[in-house]
Amino acid sequence: MTDVFNAIILLSNFVIVPGLTYGSQLALGALGITLVYGILRFANFAHGDLMAFGTMVAVLITWWLQSMGVSFGPLPTALLALPVAIAVTIAMALFTDKAVYKFYRKKRSAPAVFVIASIGVMFVLNGIVRFIIGPNDQRFSDGERFIIKARAFKQITGLNEGLAIKVSQGLTIGITFLLVGAPFWFLQRTRTGKAMRAYSDNEDLALLSGIDPERVVMVTWIIAAALATIAGTLYGLDKSFKPFTYFQLLLPLFAAAIVGGIGNPLGAILGGFVVAFSEVGITYAYKKFLGYLVPESWEPDGLLQFLSTDYKFAVSFIILVLVLLIRPTGILKGRVI
């Protein structure tokens, strides 16, 4: 029986907890992408760099707070900085909309034109972030690091395997689950949310029924920017903040959004977890796990690894391509515009 527990804990420690954390981080980012896609109808390539921008603001404010001696007890100070960072990022998002996207919206340009404009915004944000904070790795986490440590877990339970959960992991998973419901509730229940859905379904009809399109667009950007800042900051707390990494996140984020069904908020969350768990699960070596479950003589010689970690980043794209081929609307049916 202990062996079964050991096996479960082993899998939790190396597959389930990391998968949940990484999945949550992807889910929050993908939520922003999917929202912009669903309502403004284009794939926003600048989202990764918007996340980097938001996180940069949070890092700067955190440093200022830390220098003032403010702390948040066991929790990271960055959480206190978050509201201001969100406000600044929202201002940035609204500014890019006014300066760039609004023009094409008026002209009713093709989605591809928006995508290319977002590539331009991506380049500019990329430059701005490096200009202000530089390209380096920045650490800004403080407070307690662990909810439970692997060694402590072993002592308490007497098991062979330990389970570690970091504060940042707990925060990420917790906040994601809190926020999962929010956009859904907002879109289904509030007046503005309903207006947004109407606008997304049929722009002309929405205009006829007196919905103010600029307001819908504004609210969309506000939510997207807020999500980007939260996702970016949580990600930075869990790992560390480095502008280049955020650009690299863009591709897994898109994979998550599309796999789940782009334009569908629940899909983005599901997609995030699918991508994260497949990356972790497919490249995990199951030798030790099975070692606990099967009799010794059955124990396999190989590592029982489906795919070497070299191909970890290809996994999300392979899933993406498969989903696009078999079910182009994603796992949960996304909005097809």
Place this chain on the structure above:
Amino acid sequence: MKKLLLASTLLAAMTGSAMAAGDEVKIGVLLGYTGPIESLTPDMAASAELAFKEASDSGLLLGGKRIVPVRADSTCVDSAAATAAAERLISSEGIAAIMGADCSGVTGAVANNVAVPNGVIMISPSATSPGLSSIKDNGFFFRTSPSDARQGQVLADVLKSRGIREVAVTYTNNDYGKGLADSFGSAFKVGGGKISITAAHEDGKADYSAEVGALSAAGSKYLAVFGYLDQGGKGIIQASLDSGAFENFVLADGMIGDSLIQAIGKDLTGAVGTIAGARSKGASTYEAMAAKAGIKKDGPYVGESYDAGALIALAMQAAGSANRAAIQSKIMMVANAPGEKIMPGEIAKGLKILSSGGDIDYVGATNVEFNEIGEVLGTFKEVEVKGGKFETIKIH
């Protein structure tokens, strides 16, 4: 039109041979200020520029000339952009030598396509790919960081002498990491060692839990990390400790530096590793100098960068001019024995000896000694984390 073209090429050619005119000498600092290693390069550049400043401030260089460093972006990955940047340094800025480039890929491209054809020396502080040993460089390419082939052997010996028979290996997926993993793997297996799993990791990517999971499942007690201390390598160690996957680490040179201990904390105690250089006075002198100049003193390749810069300045002095070919002819002389040993911070002393016709043997921060193809032989020190810092155990 043809005449105009001719006139201006002539002009450029003239400046190419007589750049030392005026009281300034330009030297190119070609590193990847943007791209994957953009977080390492500012310190490397600052370190080389520290050596240039030391030479200039002494007032002894070529009778009081100043070195003006000209930075150019190698991007680390884009050979085409790096080639153009090097071309700009050589033909437009009129630099006398290049300190760089950084990543092995662009370094090879710049050496083959720009530096060697134009007869300009390059001293790379960080290109460690064994493949660069065999390029046709006509004696114009040097590197102050040893080739990975040697370190793999040394590291394998260190582990064997400590009785470590089985390790899991993770390497950063580039020519440095892969080359080192290959050379370490073959050396370790020869003596009966076992590598339970070899897994690559990509720098600057999102998440390393999958790699750590796979590595730990292979069941080894020791994890060898061949990466960079502020990149994926750090992420792997952090994730291994957080999840309790590994507690014992084996580190290659890219991972060794106090900032790693600062970032990880006391959990790193007991980690062993190898890093180029001897337990020399030079290394500690350099560290004090770097700290004063506000440079991360233990960052990867900063000592090598300082040495590359110092060698260029000294060779120039030995040549008695900023002529490119003349500098090339003197590098070996100033870098190798015989001669008065020159430590970091003693560039002025070296310049003085050279100007009076003496011979020097530059030792520098990393114990520079070139072999016949312009590569450092590579003495490595075995280090161990004790009491919050890397302590040198033995020289190999």
Place this chain on the structure above:
Amino acid sequence: MSNAQRSALAFAIMAGLLMVVGFSQSWPLMLTILNLCLISSLMALGVNIQWGYAGLFNVGTMGFAALGGVAAVLVSKGPVPEAWAAGGWNLFMAALLFVLTGAAAIVAYRPIPKGPLRVLALSGIIIIGIFAIRYFSDPAIADIEAVNPTVTGYLGGLGLPILFSWAAGGLFAAGAAWIIGKITLGLRSDYLAIATLGISEIIIALLKNEDWLTRGVKNVAGLPRPVPFEVDLQKSEKFIGWTEWLNSNALEGLTASERGDLLSALVIQHSGIFVKLGYAGLFTVVLVAVLSLSVMALNSPWGRMMRAIRDNEVSAAAMGKDVTGRRLQVFIIGSAVVGIAGAMLTTLDGQLTPGSYNPLRFTFLIWVMVIVGGSGNNLGSVLGGFLIWFIWIEAEPVGVWLIDFATGWMDETSPIRIHLMGSAQHMRLFMMGLVLLLVMRFNPGGILPEVTKARTQKEIDRD
């Protein structure tokens, strides 16, 4: 201004910019930039064939360019007999099994009716096939990679002149495009974009990790050249004599030692220029050939049909045009052009570095070229290739100069000035984005917009 005048003026300005570099910086630098401009133009042309002619949003340029690079290695490098001896037999068996698996899947496909049974049978065949292939390929790969890994550790190539690889690069990319197109061209435009982006990442992952074929991240250096090496020229009596003759005016009346110094400096410089001009000539031939073919194609009935499909797919299909078939065709042609350019780039670099392919440089930058130059207009994308590569390279020195100028009033040691000077290199991305956004905003069709008989200037302005 007529369209021809506009193009002529734009190219004249571009030529002027390059001249400015030649005079104010140096001619070798100008030629280095020019060579990359030519290659970039060819890549942009390939993207334009897909996007401008047929509205295909292919964001996988990087993958096709990388395949071209692989072709350069596989064609030009000599074979490694030890590696073939070590793993050739097992590799042959693996390849044979690969073909057999494919054949079995095709044979089984027809007779079994559509449904779960077919899925099951096909999955079974494929899974058994994979195990059988890996039984032979795993030891083959291990044996090949163990052959002197620091220098070889791969199978090598055919040892043919590298110029053949340009055609081979086109074929590789075309082959990949056929497979990719077959599975993805049914997707809507932005899905196609993300699918191709993903596939190009998969191609790069293969290149980086299949060491037995490409040496992976260890790079393949020292590719042969289609032009002489500078160092050989510098030793050649003939070349020295030629340099002497060319500069006889300047060399006159100097003392022997001055003459010797100047001559050796001139020989070094002329050898560099000679080699670069050689490359420029080869690249120009390819670019002009591809450009004239595409202009001809665009003005042919085929081109009109393509544009009809792009502008109104439904009515084109209603008129009996094979929309999917034509799209596949144009996807393959465009990708092949990118593949040729990729092989040319690897030839110019003299090495293949799989780790260096990243979407920012090899996909997004090419797209900026097409959009800024003018999508749908072949000359436009050529111009875009020139202009954007020019900015990409010159942004760095200009950025340093601008910041120096803007902060000149500050103290040399002012932290703000030092910080800004230190970040000058990041001006590159910033400026690139700004150029793209400004051109899209104020000149939406690009610098040289598409003009056809059916589209008046008025329509273009409206877009």
